Amino acid sequence: MCTVCGCSEGEVKIEGHHHQHEDGHHHHAHDGHAHTHEHSHGHSHTHSLGHGNGHDHNHEHSHVHAEGHNIHFGKGPAHAHVPGLSQSRMIQIEQDILGKNDQYAARNRAAFARDSVLALNLVSSPGSGKTTLLTETIKALDEQFPMAVIEGDQQTANDADRIRETGVPAIQINTGKGCHLDAHMVGHAMENFDNLSGGVLFIENVGNLVCPSAFDLGEAAKVAILSVTEGEDKPLKYPDMFHAAKLMLLNKTDLLPHLDFDLDKCIDYARQVNPDIEIIQISARSGEGMETWLSWLNAHRSKHIRQRLEKLEAEAASLRDLL
C-alpha cells in the first residue's frame, strides 16, 4: 500500500522510491519512507509489531523522511556484533501479494477500455449452467456486435468446442493444477482474438466460488451465476464471491416448481453480503428472463462505449485547444 495516500495500487519501493499512478488521479514521488533496520545476526530483535522475542535490541536505525533527498541506507558489516556472521537487515516492502496479478489486470483493463470491449468475468460453481447460458446468449444476440469467449477449466476443451459451434471464437485455458484464471493468462488469451471493438468478451472462469473472487482479470464486472438446484444459502456460504459480483444470475428457474428452493431467502442472503448486487432470474432452457439479461448486457456495453467516446472527445478538445 502506498504509505502516503493509502491507495493500494502503487508499487512501493524503498530505494529511490518513485511512485506513479497510471490513472493520473495523483502523482507523487517521495524518497522518504525508508525504514532500514540494521542488526547483527545472532541477536534477536523486538519490533513494535510484536514478532521476535525479547533479547538485546540493537539496530542501527535509519529512518529518513526527507522529500526528494537521497536516503542513507546503513549498509555493510560495521555494526555486526558477532564476528564472522553476516548481517541481516529488515526491509519494509508493504507489497500486495497479488500486486503482480493486479498489474496485469490493469493492463488488460486499459486494453479493454481502449478497444471499447466490455469484459465480463462469469463465476459460479461447476454445473451452474454457465456454458449453456453463454451459448444461448450468443445465439440470442445473433452477431449484433463482436463477441469472444475465454473458457477456463482445469482440463478438456469441451466448453470451448461448445462455444465454437455457435460461430463465436473461443479460447480454452486449461489451468491444470490451478483453481482460477489469472490476469496474465487472460492477457495472453486475448492475443488470439481479432478486433473485438465495441463488443463483449465473456470470460468463463473455472467453476469455483472461492478462489476466482481474489483474482482481478481486468473485467468490467463479475457476474455470479447461481442455479436454483444449488441451495439458497450459497451467497452466505461463499460470501466473497457474491460480494465481488455486480450481477447475480439466478439460473435454471424453469426447475423451481420441482424444488424447495426459497427464492426470496436467496435474494435476501445475496443482498446481505452485497447490498448493491443486481439480480436477474433466468432460465437458459425456457428463455425466461433472457430479455432482461440481454438488455443488461446491452446497457453496459453502450455505457462502456460511451465512456470511451467521452474520453476521446475530451482528448480531442484538449488537442484542439493547442492549435
Next chain:
Amino acid sequence: MHEMSIAEGILQVLEDQAASQQYEKVKAVWLEIGPLANIDANALTFCFDVVMKGSLAEGAKLTIISLPGVAYCLQCSETVSITQRYDSCSHCGSYQLQVTQGDEMRIKELEVA
C-alpha cells in the same frame, strides 16, 4: 489450492525485490492478512514452506499478522468491527457496510541477507 497461488505470488515479489533491494537470501517474512482476504493461515503456512523450497527464501520463517476487520456503516455512520462479509452493523443492524479494513493481503516486512 488457492493458498498455493498466494505463496507463489509471495515468491514472485521476493524474487522481484531481490535485485532492487540487493539481497540474496530471505530469512523471514511478515505478512498482514485481514479476516476478509479469504486466506487460511494454516494452509498458507504449509504452502509457503513447499513453494519456497529451492528458492532464495528456502526455510524462511513466516509470521502472519492478522488485522482486524473494520467497516463503515452507511446507515448510521458508525465505524464497527466485522469478521465476515455478511456481518451486520452492531449499532443499527444494517447490512449497508463499507469495508474499510480487513481484505488486506500484504507482505509487510522482510528480514534479508
